[in-house]
Amino acid sequence: MDYMITTEHLTKKYKNFVSVNNVSLHIRKGSIYGFLGPNGAGKSTTMKMLLGLTEPTKGNFFIDGKHFPEDRLEILKEIGSFIESPSFYANLTGRENLDVIHRILGLPKDSVEDALELVGLTEFGNRLAKKYSLGMKQRLGLAGALLGRPPILILDEPTNGLDPSGIHEIRDLVKSLPGLYDCTILISSHMLSEIELIADDIGILNHGRLLFEGSLDELRQTAVRTGFAANNLEDVFLSMVDKDNADRKQRAKL
Incomplete structure (x- = not known):
């Protein structure tokens, strides 16, 4: 498999708070990778680490075969980014x-x-x-x-705050880009209904942990195996997050 971006156990801690916890991503060259999770899940922090805006506490990542931090400047030359409101x-x-x-x-x-x-x-x-x-x-x-x-675009919630018409316009634009000039896109959102219209693969993050990574079909198969209704992927996403939150509360009680 030809991956443009891979992370290995990427972790970011702030004192006693773990924002990103052992996240290993695999983003295929020429694909649109939807990075999903509730607000505060760690999506933006992960993207900022890939851009060298904040240093990982632990773990490694490779972008187009180049390793951070030795190849930091070479990596940045290959990335266009949209982080938070421009x-x-x-x-x-x-x-x-x-x-x-x-x-x-x-x-x-x-x-x-x-x-x-x-x-x-x-x-x-x-x-x-x-x-x-x-x-x-x-x-x-x-x-x-x-x-x-x-060759690489990292886009952090580019449709945030837009009305439905604006969301549609930006979504269609992003979807067209790999075909226009063969780029690889990592795009975050907290809405699977928005991402499933454009993404080839998705990763679901919650409280800094990667709950799922794979194609939309693989998400449906995972939903069936775990007993979630697979006909509505937005419900699957929310159910996975809710179950993880419940499991976290249960572990905290032990």
Whole structure:
């Protein structure tokens, strides 16, 4: 199996709190990997470790065959990221905001126009960022991640706060990207109903622990084996999380 990202027992502790607990991920090259879990499950912390924004307490990870931390700079050159709500210079246009990023990264000038076109913002490129709608700001954030067409995208809840129409637009855009230029995408969400429309594989995280990793069909098979109703995957996801929470409470009593 050709994996673009693998983690081995990745762990992050903050004093007495374990945010990520022995997580081993296997993300196939050219796939969309849906990273699922309730708010506070450890998804963002895992992504920040992959981006070198916070150091693992324990464990290793490899990205495109490169090992962290020795190859940190080489790894970062291959990743475009969207973490939390993107921030922009309000009094610059969308195009000017991307121009700042492209200069910092040393990318070709045409990378700005390419990114605007990918996210459907070409005609709004000269509008001030402060006049963008929330959906347009999310698209501009994705354009920043897409500058130079990086082979890996790490997207942390890119549809957060959007209305159903905005969610649909961003979801369709993300789904189209691997076909447009053969990238690998790790995208997080707390809603399986959103992820199951685009993901090839999924990982389910709860309280920092990986409860499941595999395809949607494998999730259905797991649901049948464990006695969950497999006809509604959102219910399966919630049932797995609820069972894990109940097991945690039971262990705490012992």
